[in-house]
Amino acid sequence: MHIAIVGAGLAGLTCARHLAERGHRVVIYERNAEAGGRMGTRQTELGGFDHGAQYFTASSDTFRKEVAAWRKAGWVAPWAGRLVSLDQGRASAAGRSGAQQRMVAVPGMGALGQHLAQGLSIRFEQTVRRLERFGGQWLLAVQAETVAIDASAGPFDAVILALPADLAQPLLQPVSPLAGEVGQEHLAPCWALILGFQDELGLPYDGAWVQGSRLKWIARDASKPERRPGEHWIAHASPEWSTEHLADDPERVKEKLLKAFHQATGSQVRPVYADVHRWRYAQATSTLPGECLWDAQARLGVCGDWFAAGLDGSGRVENAFLSGLALARAAA
Incomplete structure (x- = not known):
């Protein structure tokens, strides 16, 4: 056919x-101009940032077999990030199962789409x-x-x-x-905040689920394997906040989410690079x-x-x- x-x-x-x-x-x-969808990597002068999907796990036998093949090909690798839950700046055990190994594409999440697209006829x-x-x-x-x-x-x-x-x-x-x-x-939107810092923030974790905030997730991107060194962070706003502010001016969104990042982490260090990306269809509501x-x-x-x-x-x-x-x- x-x-x-x-x-x-x-x-x-x-x-x-x-x-x-x-x-x-x-x-x-x-x-779009490239394959991969929400498994995206934003390229900047500081290197790549995984501003979409952060990692993945495999629970079914079918997908575990596929992931094993990707790993053998050198397309993906385990991420042993230190993950916590943040509530008003206080870090605690994440409370999520660590039984399933977290995997990431290398050298960025967007690379997996590039590999899978090879040999296919795609009209970008x-x-x-x-x-x-x-x-x-x-x-x-x-x-x-x-x-x-x-x-x-x-x-x-x-x-x-x-x-x-x-x-x-x-x-x-x-x-x-x-x-x-x-x-x-229906899929809820997500505003993503992309941050680069000149110096290390010294935070005792690599990723966190954030409670009581505009943000729901933050991650130190350079903690993932084969990433460019540097203090690079990604933050995702909650679906509720992203929906409410879907049509806001990006500069205003960046200002609000950066303030939320400082509040969540307790660090007031200003970034040398900051940008936002709006994922209009990010997460299924059912x-x-x-x-x-x-x-x-x-x-x-x-x-x-x-x-x-x-x-x-x-x-x-x-x-x-x-x-x-x-x-x-x-x-x-």
Whole structure:
């Protein structure tokens, strides 16, 4: 089959690789300039910052096997970060299970998407705006910044949407009853704060879940393996605060989150580099049962980290992988 996949995050890349291995012709359309989705690394004059997904774990046998292969290839490595819980500046034991080993991609989280994208046909900076039936096949209306009008791509025998539910639902609404199920899910935003300091802060931890703050998480990025040395920190705002301030001016957001970082850590050292990034669709607010959605008659499917995929919770790297793999198997 000739298959179009919309979205080059981990779910889309996983689905594409397994379909290609089975002999299908796959083309991925990605609105951003690189693959990996929220497994991103922001490149700056100070080096890379993991401003999206911070780490991942593996609980299922299927994903543990895949992670072992990635580790053997040198794509990922364990992160033995010292993690705590912070409440009004006081650090205490994190209270979260350490049974599952925390893994990170090297030399940055964005590198995993680059590895998985190798050998795949990806159309970057192209946004799919509509799906259209063409007999028993599909056409895509695709928008690119370099072209004034939408282009038509296809025909394709099947289409797979590896997108946040909030982006997949409008594409499905005119053409498929799957839109009803997808419309039940929504992903909350997240403002990320990126900080570089000239001197060490001397904090006795590498990452922390923050209580009673605008922030929910902070991490010393350079504590991860194969990172560029330096006092580099990432902070993620809570979903509630990010939703409330979604449309705020980035400079104002940076000011507020930097103040929250100082309050949480007790350090008043000013950074030499500071920036923010808005992840508009960052974390599922609920979980859709199952691994994916696939309409075999229409040859139309949806996958993403907002599916339960047999796990407790959603929004993790493992959810994305298992969902993409399940849809590849269903479509094949």
